[in-house]
Amino acid sequence: MTDVTQSPxxxxxxxxxxxxxxxxAVLGLAIAWLISTDxxxxxxxxxxxxxxxxxxxxxxxxxxxxxxxxAGGSEPMTIAQVQVDDAxxxxxxxxxxxxxxxxxxxxxxxxxxxxxxxxxxxxLTNTGALFANExxxxxxxxxxxxxxxxxxxxxxxxxxxxxxAIGLLFYPALRGVGAVGMNFLLSLTVGLLAFLFVDAxxxxxxxxxxxxxxxxxxxxxxxxxxxxxxLLMAAGRRSGTPTGLTLATFIALGIGLHNLxxxxxxxxAFASGAAGLGTFLxxxxxxxxxxxxxxxxxxxxxKRPPLWTFAALTLLAGGPAVVGLWIxxxxxxxxxxxxxxxxxxxxILQVVVEVVxxxxxxxxxxxRTLLAPTAMAGLAGGVGFMYLTAMLVKI
Amino acid sequence: xxxxxxxxxxxLDRRLLLAGSLAxxxxxxxxxxxxxxxxxxxxHGAAASITAQEPPTHLAVHGAMITVGEVDDAKNGFDxxxxxxxxxxxxxxxxxxxxxxxxxxxxxxxxxxxIAPGIxxxxxxxxxxxxxxxxxxxxxxxxRIVFTNHGSHPHSMHxxxxxxxxxxxxPGAGLIxxxxxxxxxFDAKPFGCHLYHxxxxxxxxxxxxxxxxxxxxxxxxxxxxxxxxxxxxRLLGTPENASWQEFVMVMNGFDTNFDDENEVYAVNTIAHxxxxxxxxxxxxxxxxIYLVNVxxxxxxxxxxxxxxxxxxxxxxxxxxxxxxxxxxxxxxQAERGILEFHFREHEPGLYMFHPHQSEFTELGWVGMFDVVxxxx
Numbered sequence: 138m139t140d141v142t143q144s145p146x147x148x149x150x151x152x153x154x155x156x157x158x159x160x161x162a163v164l165g166l167a168i169a170w171l172i173s174t175d176x177x178x179x180x181x182x183x184x185x186x187x188x189x190x191x192x193x194x195x196x197x198x199x200x201x202x203x204x205x206x207x208a209g210g211s212e213p214m215t216i217a218q219v220q221v222d223d224a225x226x227x228x229x230x231x232x233x234x235x236x237x238x239x240x241x242x243x244x245x246x247x248x249x250x251x252x253x254x255x256x257x258x259x260x261l262t263n264t265g266a267l268f269a270n271e272x273x274x275x276x277x278x279x280x281x282x283x284x285x286x287x288x289x290x291x292x293x294x295x296x297x298x299x300x301x302a303i304g305l306l307f308y309p310a311l312r313g314v315g316a317v318g319m320n321f322l323l324s325l326t327v328g329l330l331a332f333l334f335v336d337a338x339x340x341x342x343x344x345x346x347x348x349x350x351x352x353x354x355x356x357x358x359x360x361x362x363x364x365x366x367x368l369l370m371a372a373g374r375r376s377g378t379p380t381g382l383t384l385a386t387f388i389a390l391g392i393g394l395h396n397l398x399x400x401x402x403x404x405x406a407f408a409s410g411a412a413g414l415g416t417f418l419x420x421x422x423x424x425x426x427x428x429x430x431x432x433x434x435x436x437x438x439x440k441r442p443p444l445w446t447f448a449a450l451t452l453l454a455g456g457p458a459v460v461g462l463w464i465x466x467x468x469x470x471x472x473x474x475x476x477x478x479x480x481x482x483x484x485i486l487q488v489v490v491e492v493v494x495x496x497x498x499x500x501x502x503x504x505r506t507l508l509a510p511t512a513m514a515g516l517a518g519g520v521g522f523m524y525l526t527a528m529l530v531k532i
Numbered sequence: 533x534x535x536x537x538x539x540x541x542x543x544l545d546r547r548l549l550l551a552g553s554l555a556x557x558x559x560x561x562x563x564x565x566x567x568x569x570x571x572x573x574x575x576h577g578a579a580a581s582i583t584a585q586e587p588p589t590h591l592a593v594h595g596a597m598i599t600v601g602e603v604d605d606a607k608n609g610f611d612x613x614x615x616x617x618x619x620x621x622x623x624x625x626x627x628x629x630x631x632x633x634x635x636x637x638x639x640x641x642x643x644x645x646x647i648a649p650g651i652x653x654x655x656x657x658x659x660x661x662x663x664x665x666x667x668x669x670x671x672x673x674x675x676r677i678v679f680t681n682h683g684s685h686p687h688s689m690h691x692x693x694x695x696x697x698x699x700x701x702x703p704g705a706g707l708i709x710x711x712x713x714x715x716x717x718f719d720a721k722p723f724g725c726h727l728y729h730x731x732x733x734x735x736x737x738x739x740x741x742x743x744x745x746x747x748x749x750x751x752x753x754x755x756x757x758x759x760x761x762x763x764x765x766r767l768l769g770t771p772e773n774a775s776w777q778e779f780v781m782v783m784n785g786f787d788t789n790f791d792d793e794n795e796v797y798a799v800n801t802i803a804h805x806x807x808x809x810x811x812x813x814x815x816x817x818x819x820x821i822y823l824v825n826v827x828x829x830x831x832x833x834x835x836x837x838x839x840x841x842x843x844x845x846x847x848x849x850x851x852x853x854x855x856x857x858x859x860x861x862x863x864x865q866a867e868r869g870i871l872e873f874h875f876r877e878h879e880p881g882l883y884m885f886h887p888h889q890s891e892f893t894e895l896g897w898v899g900m901f902d903v904v905x906x907x908x
Binding site for chain 2: 215216224228247248265
């Protein structure tokens with residue numbers, strides 16, 4: 138009896154199962170045929186396997202130099218010898234043996250590196266292919282001790298938290314502005330966010346270029362930015378268009394994600410000795426990021442949020458810089474910084490869209506609001522300020 | 533109002549934090565300064581700790597600056613220790629006019645060889661080895677070299693010596709395609725330390741792929757009555773010659789990634805071969821080295837002997853030294869010569885030799901003489 142009642146529904150489901158199994162079976166057969174009969178042997182021209190090796194991290198310490206390398210060859214790769222500055226050196230590989238595609242190993246060389254000078258590490262595979270990694274300036278890599286954690290936290294505070302806090306301090310002064318002033322401030326916010334978007338995307342693409350080919354850096358950046366933009370748009374619009382504190386929180390989140398990526402990059406740059414940490418540079422970052430606080434303040438000028446929200450917004454926007462510095466100086470690989478920056482870029486694009494839509498709702502003027510002289514001045518002011526202060530920090 | 537004061541309070545805390553931060557930054561700078569000294573000391577400590585592991589004495593002198601692992605000599609089919617002295621004197625017969633005829637058989641073949649531990653090189657070889665067989669004849673011999681090409685490219689044997697144009701081993705004169713055979717025939721002259729190599733084009737590629745070897749012509753004492761003793765000491769097979777310790781050293785290099793720069797330098801192909809296994813020298817017996825430079829891409833190679841000086845016979849075509857009491861000579865590409873020295877007045881121990889281009893030394897071309905009292 139049950140058979141009869143179930144048969145109308147079970148037959149189609151069985152058919153569906155067959156139609157799932159069939160394509161998979163075809164794939165399986167194709168693979169089996171490819172492996173067993175080797176019809177592509179004609180393409181095998183005696184050329185050695187394609188080899189690729191990407192250097193992801195370099196650690197300089199009292200025991201010498203350690204590098205983390207990722208293999209990207211068509212077949213597992215074997216490291217035969219290691220040169221430092223065109224001299225063969227003893228080395229140990231951990232884990233030993235051939236490196237499968239996509240896997241990483243640590244190579245430790247007991248090399249007496251010289252502080253402040255440049256070194257080149259060459260890895261030779263068993264086929265004689267050579268992969269080089271430049272150490273531009275040899276400085277000891279930060280270790281996981283509380284001392285360097287604390288000093289990185291201070292640096293992060295100067296770069297991320299302090300400027301946002303200073304920017305938010307303008308809140309009381311800005312509260313009294315009228316509609317025109319509000320339009321100016323929102324345009325200023327759009328301007329600075331637009332700058333950050335371009336900046337983040339450019340940095341992400343640059344870092345993606347350094348990553349191992351198998352991560353498909355550029356594609357990853359575009360996809361991650363688009364995904365974060367769409368996800369945040371959807372999340373933000375779940376209960377209507379975000380305004381006021383919600384919009385301020387989204388702006389803080391976007392800036393925070395950007396600061397995370399920036400912190401990762403700065404941490405890695407300082408850890409690798411690529412950038413010397415000068416007071417001027419740190420102050421430049423502080424100045425550069427002050428407008429971020431103003432931008433966060435803009436949507437909540439008409440509200441009266443509780444005081445703790447300011448602290449929370451500051452931490453949300455600036456705190457990730459500290460976290461980024463910690464991670465970046467200890468465990469950096471270009472693909473992760475690129476990913477963080479791409480997500481940040483997507484998040485910033487979302488708030489640009491939302492701030493503009495808020496501007497559109499401010500006045501009955503509609504689209505003309507966006508082209509009003511005050512709005513233009515605000516945009517120019519935001520982009521211009523960011524561009525000029527960026528001159529202090531770009532090396 | 534209350535909001536403002538709260539703001540101030542928060543800001544005050546922040547200011548305190550700020551002051552603290554500045555102090556901490558100052559502290560960091562100071563700490564970085566002291567860390568700088570520590571690291572430089574630590575750096576030296578690291579180098580010292582390598583030697584502190586007490587490897588064998590002959591390895592300790594290189595510290596950690598050496599290739600890792602061992603080359604599989606058996607798989608290569610040649611042992612760098614044997615390459616030092618395995619002369620190919622050919623098969624000897626008498627011609628109707630009483631002269632000696634020496635016949636050599638040489639085959640060109642492709643072979644992948646291990647030139648440094650783990651690094652494989654797709655070589656072109658004479659008789660499956662790099663350098664090719666060390667040919668040795670006596671001044672005035674008639675030489676017949678039967679050359680077969682089993683390689684994948686056209687090859688030849690171009691001898692540095694005196695011979696007819698059609699025996700020169702250049703295109704149109706003894707350059708043969710794969711599967712073909714050619715017989716080079718000429719008189720062994722002048723005496724000296726020479727070489728042969730492939731002269732197929734492109735020349736640079738054919739030479740650096742491994743197609744070269746030593747070609748020594750010993751002087752005939754009967755032709756050098758005024759310096760007969762010297763000539764006899766050079767002539768293989770005489771008791772005078774047997775009292776010498778003779779070595780063949782071909783200075784070569786390998787461009788493993790074909791970027792026209794050598795990744796590996798050596799004497800007799802294997803990087804660090806004589807650094808890892810020093811060459812045994814008996815203190816009382818004089819040493820003679822037949823040194824040939826075939827390195828490509830670098831115009832000059834050199835030989836420097838530690839703690840000793842030597843006499844040098846450039847190209848080996850004289851019986852009196854062309855340079856006396858030197859501890860370094862340079863050789864252009866294809867330049868060669870004979871080095872003579874002894875350790876009679878030295879204490880036994882390890883004496884290093886290497887080119888004085890530090891780069892070549894650090895990329896594998898370095899060795900040691902282990903001077904001992906007598907053969908045990």
